[in-house]
Amino acid sequence: MNDPTWTRRNLLKGVGMLGCSAAAYPLMTDITFASAPWDGRLVVIVLRGAMDGLDVLRPVGDRNFAALRSPFGATATDLDGFFSMHDGLSDVLPLWRTGDLAFAHAVSTPYRDERSHFDGQDMLEAGSGQNIATAQVRDGWLNRLLQTTPGIEAETGFAIGRDNPRILIGDAPVANWSPETQLRLGPAAEGLLAEIYHDDPLFRDAAAEAVALARSVETMDSSGGPAPGRPERAIAEFAAAKMQQDTRVVSFSISGWDTHRGQANAMPNLLERLSDTILTLRQGLGETWSQTAVLAVTEFGRTARENGSGGTDHGTGGAMVMAGGAIRGGQVYTRWPGLSEADLYDRRDLMPTADVRSYAGWVMHALMGQDRSTIEGTIFPGLDLGQNPNVIR
Amino acid sequence: MREQDFAQVRFGYGFGPRVPAQNRAEMFAELSRPDRAQQQFPIMPMRQALQLGREFRDAARARRNGEIGAEARYDTAQTALRSASGNGMRASLARIVEGVDPLRERLTWFWADHFTAAPNSPLTRATVTTYVDEAIRPHIVGRFADMLKAVVRHPAMLTYLDQQVSIGPNSLAATRTGRGLNENFARELLELHTMGVGAGYTQSDVREAAELLTGLSIDFDDGFVFRPRAAEPGPETILGRSYGSDERARLADIDAFLEDLAQRPETAEHLAQKLAVHFVDDAPSTALAEDLAAVYRETSGHLGAVTETLMSHPDTATLPLRKVKPPMAFITSALIALGLGGSEIAGLSRPELGRMIVRPLAGMGQMFMRPAGPDGWPEDGAHWITPQGLATRISWATAVADRAADAAGDPRSFLDRTLGALAGPRLQFAVSAAETRAEGIALVLASAEFNRR
Numbered sequence: 012m013n014d015p016t017w018t019r020r021n022l023l024k025g026v027g028m029l030g031c032s033a034a035a036y037p038l039m040t041d042i043t044f045a046s047a048p049w050d051g052r053l054v055v056i057v058l059r060g061a062m063d064g065l066d067v068l069r070p071v072g073d074r075n076f077a078a079l080r081s082p083f084g085a086t087a088t089d090l091d092g093f094f095s096m097h098d099g100l101s102d103v104l105p106l107w108r109t110g111d112l113a114f115a116h117a118v119s120t121p122y123r124d125e126r127s128h129f130d131g132q133d134m135l136e137a138g139s140g141q142n143i144a145t146a147q148v149r150d151g152w153l154n155r156l157l158q159t160t161p162g163i164e165a166e167t168g169f170a171i172g173r174d175n176p177r178i179l180i181g182d183a184p185v186a187n188w189s190p191e192t193q194l195r196l197g198p199a200a201e202g203l204l205a206e207i208y209h210d211d212p213l214f215r216d217a218a219a220e221a222v223a224l225a226r227s228v229e230t231m232d233s234s235g236g237p238a239p240g241r242p243e244r245a246i247a248e249f250a251a252a253k254m255q256q257d258t259r260v261v262s263f264s265i266s267g268w269d270t271h272r273g274q275a276n277a278m279p280n281l282l283e284r285l286s287d288t289i290l291t292l293r294q295g296l297g298e299t300w301s302q303t304a305v306l307a308v309t310e311f312g313r314t315a316r317e318n319g320s321g322g323t324d325h326g327t328g329g330a331m332v333m334a335g336g337a338i339r340g341g342q343v344y345t346r347w348p349g350l351s352e353a354d355l356y357d358r359r360d361l362m363p364t365a366d367v368r369s370y371a372g373w374v375m376h377a378l379m380g381q382d383r384s385t386i387e388g389t390i391f392p393g394l395d396l397g398q399n400p401n402v403i404r
Numbered sequence: 405m406r407e408q409d410f411a412q413v414r415f416g417y418g419f420g421p422r423v424p425a426q427n428r429a430e431m432f433a434e435l436s437r438p439d440r441a442q443q444q445f446p447i448m449p450m451r452q453a454l455q456l457g458r459e460f461r462d463a464a465r466a467r468r469n470g471e472i473g474a475e476a477r478y479d480t481a482q483t484a485l486r487s488a489s490g491n492g493m494r495a496s497l498a499r500i501v502e503g504v505d506p507l508r509e510r511l512t513w514f515w516a517d518h519f520t521a522a523p524n525s526p527l528t529r530a531t532v533t534t535y536v537d538e539a540i541r542p543h544i545v546g547r548f549a550d551m552l553k554a555v556v557r558h559p560a561m562l563t564y565l566d567q568q569v570s571i572g573p574n575s576l577a578a579t580r581t582g583r584g585l586n587e588n589f590a591r592e593l594l595e596l597h598t599m600g601v602g603a604g605y606t607q608s609d610v611r612e613a614a615e616l617l618t619g620l621s622i623d624f625d626d627g628f629v630f631r632p633r634a635a636e637p638g639p640e641t642i643l644g645r646s647y648g649s650d651e652r653a654r655l656a657d658i659d660a661f662l663e664d665l666a667q668r669p670e671t672a673e674h675l676a677q678k679l680a681v682h683f684v685d686d687a688p689s690t691a692l693a694e695d696l697a698a699v700y701r702e703t704s705g706h707l708g709a710v711t712e713t714l715m716s717h718p719d720t721a722t723l724p725l726r727k728v729k730p731p732m733a734f735i736t737s738a739l740i741a742l743g744l745g746g747s748e749i750a751g752l753s754r755p756e757l758g759r760m761i762v763r764p765l766a767g768m769g770q771m772f773m774r775p776a777g778p779d780g781w782p783e784d785g786a787h788w789i790t791p792q793g794l795a796t797r798i799s800w801a802t803a804v805a806d807r808a809a810d811a812a813g814d815p816r817s818f819l820d821r822t823l824g825a826l827a828g829p830r831l832q833f834a835v836s837a838a839e840t841r842a843e844g845i846a847l848v849l850a851s852a853e854f855n856r857r
Contacts, residue, residue, distance in 0.1 A: 129524040147591070149777050173767045175792075177776045187792045192767065194795055200843055203834040204798070204850070210828060211852035213728075213789050218798070221791035272475075319470035 048162045051302050051337065051378035052254045054261045054292065055153060055371070057176060058285075058309040059132060060268035063323050064330025065315060065361060066278055068114050068343065069095045075350035080317035084275035094343050099282025103289055106334060111293075111300075113338050113402060115331040115370050116345035119311055119363035126325035128269070131310030136178035138368055138391045148392075150181025152368070153260055155390045156375060157183035169253050171246050171263040178262050186258075190249040191242065194225045227252065243288040251295025254303070259379075268309060272320035289334045301336030304374050304403065308367050314359050315350060328361035331370060337378055339404045344370070365397075372396050377403035407721050409825045413857050414683065414725060415715065416506025417733060419822060420740035423503035428715040431507045435545050435708070439508065441499035445746055447492050447537045448530075450559070450627050456484050457527040458624045485530040490757060492533030493772055494750050497761065500736040502746030511544040511711065512536060513732075514682055517780035518675075519555045519597060521564040522773060528560050532773050535560035545708035548675065548700075549666035552597065553659055559622040565589035565778060572618040572636025585636075590614035592778050598665045600674030605643060612640040616661055619653050630655045643668075672700040679710070681783050684719055685726045692719040725826070725856045728785030731768035733857070734797060735761060738849045741822040742808045767796035789855070801849035805842045815844025826853050 066083060070076050072093030087095035088104060094116070096104070106112035121140040122131045134140075138152025150158075157168045158181060168185040170176055173192075179185045196204065201222065208215040228249060243265055250261045265284060270277045285307060293300050312329025328348070333340070348354050348362035356362040372386040372394065387394050408425040412418060415431055463481040466474035500509045516536040523529035539558040543551035555561050562568045570586035571578045578584060590613035595601045619635030622628060635653030639646045645664060648657040665671060676696035680688035695717060696710055703709040714720060729737060739749070752760065765772055769788060775781045782788075805812070812818045819827055819835045827835075831851050838844035848854060 127524050129522075147588070149779060173763070173792075173796075174771065175769045180776055187769075187790055189767065189792060192792060192795045192799065194798060197839070199839055200847075203837060203843075203847055206834045207831045207847055207851045209830055211856075213785060214794065214852040214855070217789045217791050217794040221795035221798075224791050225795065319467065320475060324468070 047164070047167060047257050047259050048160045049259055049379045051304070052259055052261075052296070052299060052335075053153075053374065053378060054250060054254075054303065054305040054335075055178060056285075056288065056305065056307040056332075057132070057136065057178065057262065057264045058268050058307055059128070059264050059266040060270075060309075061128065061131070061311050061313055061325060062268040062281075062307075062309040062329060063270055063274065063278070063313040064116060064118075064309075064328070065312065066270075066274065066323070067097050067100070067282065067332075068116055068330045069097070070116070070347065070350065071095045073347070073350045075354075079315050079350060080323070083278060083317075083321070085279055091343060093347075097278065097282055099279040100286050102283065102286040103334070106289070106293075107341055110340040110404075111334060111336055111338060112289075113333045113340040114343045114345075115333065115365065115367070115400075115402075116343055117328045117348050117361055117364045118331050118345075118367045118370065119328045120367055122311060123327065124357075126311065126327075128310060128325075133177065135308060135310050135367070136176060138178075140368075140391070140393050151176070151178035152371075152390050153179045153262055154181030154183050154185060156260065156379070156381065157181075157185065159381065159385050159389055160379075164257055166253065166257045168260040169250070169258045169262075171250055171253075171261060174264065176262055176264060179260075188224045188249070190228045190245040192221075192225065193228075194222060196222070241284060241287060243284055244291050247288045247291035248295050251292050254296060255299060265307075270313070270322045271318065271324060272322040274322045285332070293334075302378075303335040304337045304378055305332075305334040306371060306374065307332035307334075308371070312361050312363075315355055315361055316359065326360035327356045328363035331367055333370070333374075333402060337403050339402055344400050344402060365400075366394065368394050369396050370400065370402060373399050373401075374403060377401075405723060405825050410723065410725060412506065413826065414720065414727075415510060417500055417503070417509070417737040417740050418854075418857075419824070420503060421743040421821070422745060423506065423740055425824075428720065432712060432715040434505045435508055435511075435711070437505075439541070440504050441502055441508070441746070442537070442541065444502065444504075445495040445498040445750055447495045447533050448488050450531060450534050450538055453488060453527070453531045453534055454624055454627055456481070456488060456530060460485055460526060461624060482526065485526045487754075488530040489532075490754055492530070493762075494752060494757065496533050496536070497732075497736060498746035498749040500746075501739050501744055501749050503740055507711075507715075508541075508544065510683075512541045514679070515540045515544055515551065516773075517775075518678065519551075519561065520775055520778050520780040521555075521558070521560040522775060522778075523560070524564060528563050531560060543707070545711060546706075547666070548671075548705040548707055549663050551707070552662050552666055555597070556593075556617075556620065556658070556662060557628045559627045562589070562620055562622050562628070565592055567617060567620050568622045570614060570618055570620075571634045572615060574637055575618065575634050577631070577634040585611075585614050585618065587611065587614040590617055593617075593665070596779055598674070599668055599670040600677075603670040603674065609642050612642045613661070616640040616642065616647050616658060619655070620658065666705045669697075669701060672697040672705070676700055676710070679714060680719075683714060683727075686783055686785075689719055692717055726785075727783075727857050728788050729855055729857050730781055730788060731765050731770040731793070731797075732772070734768070734855060735764065735800070737854075738801065738804060741818075741849070741854075742804065742812055764796060764800045767792070768800075769793045785856075797855065798846070798850045802842070802846040805844075805846035805849060809840070809842035809845055812841070812845050815841055815848065818845055819848045822848055823851075823853050827851075828853060 069087050086098045089095050120135050122134045136151045137148040139148040157163050165184045166186045170179040170187040173189045175187055208218050246263050308331050313323035313326040318324050346364040348364050368391045375381040408427040411428045460481040463478040467478045523532045535558050539554040565588045566586045567589040571583045573584050591610050594605050615636040619631050621631045632653045639648040647661045677693045680693045699713045700710050815835050834847050835844045
């Protein structure tokens with residue numbers, strides 16, 4: 012133990028990710044397929060860091076837009092004569108044309124003024140408003156969607172990724188797995204693991220499920236594993252596979268949107284990752300895509316004006332991306348506030364004219380049959396859903 | 405089984421080559437000695453952190469104004485805050501792994517969780533361990549009221565629960581700024597920190613408490629400041645008692661309220677139950693909770709006396725160990741079992757810290773000091789032992805064991821040193837049947853026996 016050759020260095024080198032070996036799986040349990048409460052599938056992607064909606068979906072038809080900022084070195088494609096879409100999303104342009112891609116613009120959560128990522132994300136995931144302190148709401152709004160529904164199984168809701176996102180935390184059972192989690196177990200070791208957990212049901216059952224999940228990722232990974240720098244691809248593949256089974260509600264994150272500088276370099280890459288994620292979901296879901304709604308939401312938008320370092324700072328209103336066969340796409344949903352100095356929130360940010368929760372609420376209404384009073388009373392307590400924008404076909 | 409066979413597991417971070425078996429009385433006795441771990445692995449004091457905060461604020465302002473050189477200045481300021489955050493984490497973990505006073509560490513983390521103040525800004529991220537070091541750790545065997553007062557004066561808590569933006573609706577500051585009351589902290593003070601949810605206070609008590617707490621605020625020079633001009637004028641009535649007067653608002657009125665809260669029988673019961681749940685069982689015996697509450701009441705909330713009762717109670721002298729180690733306790737106790745010392749943790753580079761501790765912790769479900777809400781981390785073992793959580797523990801144990809196998813020696817003797825009489829026959833068999841040393845050691849660390857406390 013006091014061997015001086017054993018330093019922390021050689022200890023640490025091993026703590027990276029681990030290989031995998033196919034094996035007989037004594038810990039495997041049979042996964043039973045139960046009936047799910049809905050046919051619709053809802054994917055909520057949390058874009059952490061505050062996506063610049065004004066760069067992603069550019070209001071080039073607004074006469075004040077050009078004076079506020081540069082195009083950050085990126086071209087855009089006209090969508091409807093008023094908005095142009097950043098060409099980082101060009102891979103999903105076909106979805107716009109087939110009506111499987113839409114945007115909501117000038118939207119935000121009720122979060123205002125402090126512009127902290129942490130608090131903004133907390134409010135986004137808690138689904139709380141200014142009427143209730145975020146800290147009062149202990150659970151996430153996707154979990155409350157599950158709480159209000161009878162017949163929820165352990166895998167109806169699935170948080171994918173290494174973090175256990177607040178949006179799915181709560182009293183309803185939710186599965187959590189990251190496809191990069193691997194169990195390097197030979198058949199013998201797996202037998203020994205089954206042996207050591209034999210008498211402790213908590214550990215025994217969790218280990219059995221972990222082995223089954225790790226194996227399901229392995230069999231899925233025939234395409235050669237996650238692309239470098241694209242952890243979301245494996246996540247999206249896994250999410251699609253789960254939604255082909257019992258899973259109906261999925262959430263995961265794509266981080267890195269905090270473009271205070273170097274937006275010209277960062278944004279194309281981020282948007283390609285988002286496109287790749289959406290296309291991977293569509294491919295994996297096959298025909299189920301037609302019953303699927305993907306909502307990509309962020310904690311707040313960014314300043315209307317470009318800052319002094321080729322980026323944008325924390326703002327208020329922004330954009331939300333909606334994709335899926337269930338979405339009535341090919342349009343931008345918005346009540347456009349304008350971009351003159353007087354139109355801006357605090358004279359600096361895009362003025363929000365709609366609440367992202369309202370869009371999410373109407374999606375759950377149409378896709379999962381949640382009635383208005385449940386949405387306004389429980390899932391988003393205190394929200395006035397307002398008029399139905401009819402984003403679901 | 406003798407209590408020294410497991411006291412260090414239940415009330416500390418387990419055994420290791422540097423952490424010998426102790427019985428409960430020996431562990432408790434350490435608390436009356438000087439805090440060696442704190443001296444050995446210091447954490448940046450608030451005063452110094454505020455300097456970094458001021459510089460960051462000024463650099464951000466300069467950058468917004470497009471001043472020359474502002475980019476580099478901003479980077480430097482941001483890096484300074486980040487490294488303060490990393491250093492605080494290293495020192496906190498090093499104190500645990502050094503193993504000189506495990507009960508002190510456990511109590512510190514218990515009360516830090518009770519008074520959760522998760523960071524929500526670059527400065528609070530840099531000072532979250534400072535908060536624990538200054539507001540919590542000095543009071544773990546002192547009076548609860550003193551800990552409460554220290555917490556209520558700390559910028560980390562005031563920021564986390566929005567107290568610094570809460571302004572008396574009829575104060576001078578409100579008429580000037582148009583801002584108003586924020587009940588967040590007042591509510592959590594009653595619900596989480598003292599009396600407990602459903603303990604008989606009303607919405608009116610919450611509102612009056614929120615009005616009383618106005619004036620508690622922060623700045624970058626002193627950290628905590630009391631601003632009488634932001635305080636709601638006039639007395640407030642909370643739980644049937646009146647605090648303050650029509651005179652200028654005083655911090656002493658808030659302290660009087662906190663003293664009263666700390667003495668409430670509901671507070672005694674709430675804290676006693678939490679301690680029993682944390683250290684013994686999710687469903688502790690009523691005798692244990694009642695005995696702890698009784699001592700709390702008799703001593704007017706002396707935490708040393710309450711801890712002594714816990715450490716000498718019949719319920720803590722016996723098995724089984726029903727609790728699950730949260731991820732941070734799992735990782736630190738494994739490092740202790742493998743024989744690492746605090747200086748090795750303190751010396752980790754930023755990438756090493758990320759690879760070895762920060763990311764595995766997140767994969768196990770515990771972002772360092774960032775629970776989802778002010779109620780802190782869950783006590784229920786099922787929250788941690790999920791497929792994802794357990795698989796990450798197993799993977800981490802495997803990776804660490806691969807590197808440690810040669811030094812850790814024969815897995816059977818490692819098992820004996822690490823768990824001793826706690827190891828069940830199936831674990832003993834599996835460890836002796838392992839194909840390699842590394843596999844044997846990984847099995848010990850992954851076992852239910854090692855993951856419980």
